[in-house]
Amino acid sequence: MINERYYPLLATLAVCALLYGYGIFEYRAFSDTYVLGNLLTDNAFLIITAVGMTFVILSGGIDLSVGSMIAFVGVLMAELVTGFGIHPLVAVVISLVFGAAFGAFMGLIIAKFDIQPFIITLAGMFFLRGMCFLINLDSVPITHDFVSAFGGFRIPLPGRGWLSASAIVMLVAVMSGIVFAHYTRFGRNVYAIGGDRQSAQLLGIPVERTIIQVYMLSGIFSALAGVVFAFYTASAYPLAAVGVELDAIAAVVIGGTLLTGGMGFVAGTFFGGIIMGVIQTLIAFDGSLNSWWTKIVIGGLLFGFIVLQRLITRSFSGMRAGAT
Amino acid sequence: MTTLQDTKKSPQNGGRKGPAGGLLSRQWLGPVIALVLVIVANGLISPSFFNIKVVDGHLYGSLVDIIHRGASTALVAVGMAIVIGTRGIDLSVGSVIAISGAVMAVLIRDTSLSPFIVILAALGAGLLCGLWNGILVAYLDIQPIIATLILMVAGRGIAQMITDGQIVTFHGAFFEAIGSGYLLGIPWRVIIAAIVIAGLWAIMRKTALGLFVEAVGGNARASRLAGIDARGIKVLAYVISGLCSAVAGIIIAADIRGADANNAGLWLELDAILAVVVGGASLMGGRFYLALTVVGVLIIQALGTGILLSGLPSQYTLIVKAAVVMVVLLVQAPRARQMMGRFWRRRDPQ
Numbered sequence: 175m176i177n178e179r180y181y182p183l184l185a186t187l188a189v190c191a192l193l194y195g196y197g198i199f200e201y202r203a204f205s206d207t208y209v210l211g212n213l214l215t216d217n218a219f220l221i222i223t224a225v226g227m228t229f230v231i232l233s234g235g236i237d238l239s240v241g242s243m244i245a246f247v248g249v250l251m252a253e254l255v256t257g258f259g260i261h262p263l264v265a266v267v268i269s270l271v272f273g274a275a276f277g278a279f280m281g282l283i284i285a286k287f288d289i290q291p292f293i294i295t296l297a298g299m300f301f302l303r304g305m306c307f308l309i310n311l312d313s314v315p316i317t318h319d320f321v322s323a324f325g326g327f328r329i330p331l332p333g334r335g336w337l338s339a340s341a342i343v344m345l346v347a348v349m350s351g352i353v354f355a356h357y358t359r360f361g362r363n364v365y366a367i368g369g370d371r372q373s374a375q376l377l378g379i380p381v382e383r384t385i386i387q388v389y390m391l392s393g394i395f396s397a398l399a400g401v402v403f404a405f406y407t408a409s410a411y412p413l414a415a416v417g418v419e420l421d422a423i424a425a426v427v428i429g430g431t432l433l434t435g436g437m438g439f440v441a442g443t444f445f446g447g448i449i450m451g452v453i454q455t456l457i458a459f460d461g462s463l464n465s466w467w468t469k470i471v472i473g474g475l476l477f478g479f480i481v482l483q484r485l486i487t488r489s490f491s492g493m494r495a496g497a498t
Numbered sequence: 499m500t501t502l503q504d505t506k507k508s509p510q511n512g513g514r515k516g517p518a519g520g521l522l523s524r525q526w527l528g529p530v531i532a533l534v535l536v537i538v539a540n541g542l543i544s545p546s547f548f549n550i551k552v553v554d555g556h557l558y559g560s561l562v563d564i565i566h567r568g569a570s571t572a573l574v575a576v577g578m579a580i581v582i583g584t585r586g587i588d589l590s591v592g593s594v595i596a597i598s599g600a601v602m603a604v605l606i607r608d609t610s611l612s613p614f615i616v617i618l619a620a621l622g623a624g625l626l627c628g629l630w631n632g633i634l635v636a637y638l639d640i641q642p643i644i645a646t647l648i649l650m651v652a653g654r655g656i657a658q659m660i661t662d663g664q665i666v667t668f669h670g671a672f673f674e675a676i677g678s679g680y681l682l683g684i685p686w687r688v689i690i691a692a693i694v695i696a697g698l699w700a701i702m703r704k705t706a707l708g709l710f711v712e713a714v715g716g717n718a719r720a721s722r723l724a725g726i727d728a729r730g731i732k733v734l735a736y737v738i739s740g741l742c743s744a745v746a747g748i749i750i751a752a753d754i755r756g757a758d759a760n761n762a763g764l765w766l767e768l769d770a771i772l773a774v775v776v777g778g779a780s781l782m783g784g785r786f787y788l789a790l791t792v793v794g795v796l797i798i799q800a801l802g803t804g805i806l807l808s809g810l811p812s813q814y815t816l817i818v819k820a821a822v823v824m825v826v827l828l829v830q831a832p833r834a835r836q837m838m839g840r841f842w843r844r845r846d847p848q
Contacts, residue, residue, distance in 0.1 A: 236643065283824075287831040290781050292587070292643060293823065296768060301820035307813030420651055423644075433644050466658035466759075473652025480640055480648070 181486055182430030182479065183442045189428075189475070190445045193452045201459050207335030213451045214341035219244065219403040221344050221447035223418060224425040225351040226395025228443045231426050232355070233388045234368045234435030235291035239280065239298035240396035241418035243273060245411070246302040247400025249309045252316045252410035262320045262405075269397050276302070277393020281386035291389075299419070306412035313411040316404060324405045340406045347398060351440040354391070364388060368435025424472055425450055428479050432486075449475070528829075529777050529793045536800045537561075544807040557683045560803055568799040569691040570746040572792050574766055575773040576695050577742030579791040580702070582774050584735045585715040585783025586635055586642035591770060593653025594627045594743035595763030599751030600657040603666040606673065613672040621744045627653070628740020632733030650767070657759035667756035677752030687749045694745055698738070699788045708786075711735060715783030772819060773798055776826050798822075 197204035223240045230237045247269045254265040280298050284291045328336035355361040363384040366374040375381050404410055429446025431438025453471050457463045540560070541547045550559035574591045581588045602620040605611055611619075627649060634645035679686045702708035713721040714731045722728045743763070751757045777794035779786045801822070802815050828834050 283828075287828060287833045289827050289831050293771070293775065293781055293827060296771070297820040297823040297827075300768070300816045300823070304813055304816030304818075304820065307811070307816070311813070420647060423647065424651065427644070433641055464658070464663055466655040466663060469655030470652050470659070473648050473655065476648050476651065480634075480644060481638065484638055484640065 183439050186430045186442050186445045190449050207331040207333035211335035215338040217447050217451040218340035218344035219399040222347045222399040223396050224422040224443045224447050226392035227422045227426050228440050229388050230392045231431050232368045233364045237392045238295040238419045241415045242299045242302035243396040244400040244403050244415035246306050247397050248404040248410035249306045251404045252314050253309050255316055255318050262318050266401050273393040273397025274390050278390040281389030285382040285385040315409045321408050340402050343402055348444045355440045424476050529790050533793050533797050540804040564799045566685050568795045569687040570749050571769050572795040573691050573742045573746040575770040575791045575795050576788050577739035578770040579774045579786040581735045581739045583711045583715045583786030584732050588739045589646040589767050590649035591743040591767045592763035593650050594624050595747035596657035596759050598623045598744035598747035599757040599762050600660040602751050603668050603757035606668040620748050624740040624744020628737035632736035636729040636732035661759050665756050665758045673752040712784055
């Protein structure tokens with residue numbers, strides 16, 4: 175028998191295969207690697223964000239500031255590159271350091287003062303969005319040879335498709351996320367805290383430090399997503415990525431991670447993000463369906479996976495009976 | 499996740515709270531002082547702030563403006579306060595506003611039903627949304643943030659489906675009066691909001707219902723053992739929140755004489771949660787204050803007005819809101835209080 179903890183991941187894989195199979199069956203062009211390459215490129219920033227979010231949710235928390243972080247990093251990069259003439263790679267380093275520092279600060283407050291992560295990261299979301307507007311009100315281009323080189327870089331795939339630089343960065347981010355989660359002490363600590371914080375503390379796991387690290391990691395990943403997004407669009411817009419935090423949470427949940435924490439896989443998040451991309455692509459291919467169907471279908475999938483999770487957690491005979 | 503801290507915290511909170519938060523309890527002081535400070539600061543920034551004129555039989559002025567603009571947020575916030583009282587949260591209020599506005603606009607445009615029935619239909623949409631959230635939270639035991647996230651994501655899609663992706667506009671004397679009309683110089687929307695909020699207050703505080711809500715929020719299991727239908731109370735809280743959002747949706751749609759499925763009520767959930775927290779409620783559930791929530795709404799609205807008056811770009815509003823939330827949360831946090839207490843105790847003997 176397969177361990178119950180793999181059920182959500184298997185469900186995710188099944189849904190992904192079903193949707194993709196339906197696409198191939200229904201539209202001949204769908205089987206082309208062109209579609210796959212575009213899926214990976216267009217959803218790169220979302221999946222990178224969702225990988226960071228996976229750690230937060232695994233630890234039993236939530237991070238609502240990621241969408242604003244993406245927009246802020248974009249605006250910051252534009253200001254640094256176009257305004258101050260700094261090389262984009264240096265701007266990338268500055269952005270990632272900022273993301274880490276901001277995430278760690280939120281984590282510090284969450285861990286030290288024991289305030290709900292939801293409301294602290296909500297304040298972070300407001301703050302970063304406001305900072306975007308302070309730097310810049312308009313959509314500005316980021317022009318630099320490096321940015322156009324990043325946008326132009328592509329590795330051809332068999333068929334008509336190609337792998338863009340965004341997609342490569344995303345795949346590397348997913349890989350490192352998998353390593354962090356499953357092959358480091360930090361990863362094990364995150365699972366332990368999400369599973370049962372009290373027991374984790376009694377076992378001598380540094381709960382506060384790990385929580386700070388979790389939000390720092392989410393800050394780094396969302397800043398990286400902001401970098402990819404800025405390079406991908408070669409522009410910065412203070413209203414960019416509104417609502418991405420919800421898409422990222424949805425990708426994590428559809429990817430099979432348990433919302434109460436402690437159970438889930440980074441690889442699942444990758445497929446969750448791909449599922450959301452496939453839905454959008456299918457609706458675009460259909461042509462007769464309106465874009466709002468995306469929201470409704472994603473809402474429906476979210477519901478299905480959450481109910482599935484409830485059924486699974488209930489079968490862990492009263493493991494969380496105390497939690498309401 | 500919170501079990502460890504809960505046991506430490508609960509006696510402290512219980513001790514701090516007066517019986518049902520009466521007029522003399524200290525809970526009132528913080529938010530009211532904050533509101534007075536913000537208003538005084540506004541007055542210092544712009545001396546014309548306190549001017550209230552009567553033009554065409556209507557009241558005009560910055561103070562009136564704050565109340566006028568705050569009416570729909572206040573409606574959403576009191577519903578949110580009750581949900582938060584049950585240790586829940588309702589992220590879907592913005593989407594419910596969009597849905598009820600869409601239902602109303604489409605019915606007015608396509609049918610000749612009487613306004614009364616149109617409003618009932620819009621309220622019914624809100625009720626159904628609240629029922630859905632409530633069942634997910636109470637009977638399927640899904641975390642409130644996530645349960646209401648579903649409707650938040652799908653709700654805008656549903657609203658767009660109802661309006662067919664367009665901004666539906668309508669005309670009608672009755673609805674124009676609700677959105678921008680006046681009675682004896684007072685805007686109708688303020689009157690509607692006041693009636694709804696007063697009604698809710700009466701239901702919650704003049705019957706045992708408010709106590710039940712707080713009992714469920716404080717400890718759902720204990721309240722169940724004490725004979726309270728904890729699940730029913732939770733469903734009721736989400737239904738109330740859905741209905742309040744629907745009323746706000748009706749007002750907002752009537753104000754712009756149209757339904758905008760994408761933008762109606764956008765970000766309102768955040769303002770509403772902010773108002774509840776600024777009003778002194780704990781996100782951990784177990785207590786809620788309707789009147790103080792309204793004070794919270796006024797504080798937020800006055801802050802926004804103050805920023806506009808001071809000539810700063812309106813974008814500062816977001817940063818100021820973020821700062822306000824942080825300060826309020828840190829002051830409220832039991833851990834921070836413990837640290838402060840330790841600090842004062844150490845200094846006292848000297």
